[in-house]
Amino acid sequence: MIVVLMQTQGPLFVGRAQELAWLSSRLSNIGTGNSMLMLSGPPGVGKTCLLRKALGSHPHPWAKTWEFGEAPGLWPITQLLRSLVRRTPQAFEKDRAILAALLEGGQAPPGEFALYQAVIQSIVQASWEQPVVAVIDDIHAADRSTLELLIMAESAWRGAPILLIMTRRTVDTRTSPEAQHCLARLLQLSDDCVLSGLSHSEVQALASLLASRTVDDEEVHALLRRTGGLPLFVEGLVHSTRGSRILSSRNSRGLPPSLRTVIVDRIGHLSADVRDVLRRAALLRDQIDPALLAQSLRLPSTAVENVIWQAIGEGLLSQEESGVFCDPPTLR
Numbered sequence: 335m336i337v338v339l340m341q342t343q344g345p346l347f348v349g350r351a352q353e354l355a356w357l358s359s360r361l362s363n364i365g366t367g368n369s370m371l372m373l374s375g376p377p378g379v380g381k382t383c384l385l386r387k388a389l390g391s392h393p394h395p396w397a398k399t400w401e402f403g404e405a406p407g408l409w410p411i412t413q414l415l416r417s418l419v420r421r422t423p424q425a426f427e428k429d430r431a432i433l434a435a436l437l438e439g440g441q442a443p444p445g446e447f448a449l450y451q452a453v454i455q456s457i458v459q460a461s462w463e464q465p466v467v468a469v470i471d472d473i474h475a476a477d478r479s480t481l482e483l484l485i486m487a488e489s490a491w492r493g494a495p496i497l498l499i500m501t502r503r504t505v506d507t508r509t510s511p512e513a514q515h516c517l518a519r520l521l522q523l524s525d526d527c528v529l530s531g532l533s534h535s536e537v538q539a540l541a542s543l544l545a546s547r548t549v550d551d552e553e554v555h556a557l558l559r560r561t562g563g564l565p566l567f568v569e570g571l572v573h574s575t576r577g578s579r580i581l582s583s584r585n586s587r588g589l590p591p592s593l594r595t596v597i598v599d600r601i602g603h604l605s606a607d608v609r610d611v612l613r614r615a616a617l618l619r620d621q622i623d624p625a626l627l628a629q630s631l632r633l634p635s636t637a638v639e640n641v642i643w644q645a646i647g648e649g650l651l652s653q654e655e656s657g658v659f660c661d662p663p664t665l666r
């Protein structure tokens with residue numbers, strides 16, 4: 335028998351017991367160990383949702399990167415600083431003049447060592463007045479100056495009551511080429527927790543809560559097969575069924591428009607060659623046969639293999655022991 339959890343307060347949340355326990359232990363032991371944590375995973379796996387759950391209703395400084403266009407340099411840091419200054423203004427008095435570039439709206443010139451030091455040391459100062467637990471959501475979209483500052487901060491913050499928790503997409507990152515190297519360095523300096531799709535029982539609990547009925551094993555298998563356990567896609571598919579049974583892709587009417595938009599956006603920025611190969615791959619079978627693909631597209635097999643590698647890097651195909659597959663939920 336399946337137990338459907340009754341959830342009466344707050345947004346729906348299922349599973350992730352291990353990750354919550356890890357975050358909770360890091361929050362209780364602030365000031366020991368690494369000052370930077372990373373929650374990594376593909377889009378829609380639930381990084382932000384997990385973090386909100388772990389932090390509860392406490393108003394921690396929360397910054398979000400701006401991925402859609404030109405944001406001022408150090409934008410996430412500016413958001414955190416403004417929030418911290420409201421909490422403990424006296425900690426920022428000493429370096430007020432140098433911090434004015436960020437606090438009072440001007441654009442900071444990137445690479446300014448003195449500015450970075452003032453930010454880092456003021457936050458240490460603030461943490462001695464009140465422990466600092468801060469978030470930067472979507473660090474993969476941060477500008478290079480933000481990443482450089484955080485790399486410099488890591489050793490200065492170690493030992494102080496500071497915990498910076500960041501979320502990071504592992505695929506579809508669109509990280510600017512000049513920030514790639516800094517992001518990799520920051521990742522090395524952080525404790526990383528990689529999220530994957532929800533398990534069978536977690537998908538069952540989520541789908542049952544969303545559908546307000548008990549979703550049976552066969553439906554959970556269909557959901558797992560189509561979504562890889564990504565909660566964003568589980569939500570979309572359950573909502574699109576409007577009370578009817580959840581079917582495998584072969585018997586369903588395809589993806590709901592909300593999810594189609596996500597996928598079109600994800601595939602849209604790839605080159606035309608990659609899109610062609612993916613489109614054909616999705617039509618042929620779940621498992622990709624590079625030779626068959628090359629034949630059907632009349633392309634040399636090396637060209638198809640190159641594209642397959644790119645698509646694996648983008649998280650649109652996955653490499654498993656038995657071969658290369660269209661990654662759920664994107665293409666099936």
Ligand SMILES: Nc1ncnc2c1ncn2[C@@H]1O[C@H](COP(=O)(O)OP(=O)(O)OP(=O)(O)O)[C@@H](O)[C@H]1O
Pocket residue numbers: 345346347348349350375376377378379380381382383384472501503540565566569
């Ligand atoms: N553990 C969970 N229980 C229930 N719903 C969840 C869970 N995790 C995520 N969700 C739901 O899935 C959707 C996607 O979650 P979220 O926005 O946290 O993903 P993300 O990994 O931060 O994605 P992105 O990389 O796009 O920021 C949200 O609607 C969220 O409510």
Ligand SMILES: [Mg+2]
Pocket residue numbers: 381382383471472501
């Ligand atoms: Mg998120």
